[in-house]
Amino acid sequence: MSNLVYTSNIKIKRKKGSLRHAYLPAEKEPVQFGLHGAIAKHYGVSDTIDDPHATTIDYLISAVGGCLTGTFGGALKVRKIDADNDKLTSDVIGEVELEDNVLVIKRILVKYTLLAEEKDRKTIERVHKIHKEYCAVYKSVYKAIDITSELKIETI
Incomplete structure (x- = not known):
C-alpha cells in the first residue's frame, strides 16, 4: 500500500x-x-x-505529453545533457475512438525532437527507453491508454 x-x-x-x-x-x-x-x-x-x-480530452492528452517531456528532460539534465531553452520539444498526438457511444482516449504518441551533441546519443537513447516509468501521469493512466514515444535527435 x-x-x-x-x-x-x-x-x-x-x-x-x-x-x-x-x-x-x-x-x-x-x-x-x-x-x-x-x-x-x-x-x-x-x-x-x-x-x-x-476539451478535457485535450487537457488529459497534453498532461501525459507534458509530464513525459518534463520527465525525459529532467532525466537528461541529471546526466548533464541540456534539454532546456527549446532544445527538447514534443509533438503529442492523441487518438480518440468511440466506445459504447463515449469518446475514449485509446492511444497517445509523444514525438520528441532533441537538439544534442552526437557524443550523448547512447545516453539519450538509454534514457528514452526508461523515462516513462518515472512519469507520474504516465504511471496513472498507462493501463487504460496505449502510450508510446519516438525520439529524433538532431545533432548540434
Missing part, C-alpha cells in the same frame, strides 16, 4: 453550455474547458462554435 503524499483540490464551475472553468493549484487564472471540432460535433454541437476551447 502506498502513502498519500499529495491531495489536489480543484474547483470546477460550469459557466454556460460546455464552457467550464477549472481553478487549479498555483494558477492565478482558471483554465477553460469547452468543445471544438469533431468532439463538438459528436456531442451535437456545431463544429464551428463561436467560442471554441480545448
Whole structure:
C-alpha cells in the first residue's frame, strides 16, 4: 500500500453550455474547458462554435505529453545533457475512438525532437527507453491508454 503524499483540490464551475472553468493549484487564472471540432460535433454541437476551447480530452492528452517531456528532460539534465531553452520539444498526438457511444482516449504518441551533441546519443537513447516509468501521469493512466514515444535527435 502506498502513502498519500499529495491531495489536489480543484474547483470546477460550469459557466454556460460546455464552457467550464477549472481553478487549479498555483494558477492565478482558471483554465477553460469547452468543445471544438469533431468532439463538438459528436456531442451535437456545431463544429464551428463561436467560442471554441480545448476539451478535457485535450487537457488529459497534453498532461501525459507534458509530464513525459518534463520527465525525459529532467532525466537528461541529471546526466548533464541540456534539454532546456527549446532544445527538447514534443509533438503529442492523441487518438480518440468511440466506445459504447463515449469518446475514449485509446492511444497517445509523444514525438520528441532533441537538439544534442552526437557524443550523448547512447545516453539519450538509454534514457528514452526508461523515462516513462518515472512519469507520474504516465504511471496513472498507462493501463487504460496505449502510450508510446519516438525520439529524433538532431545533432548540434
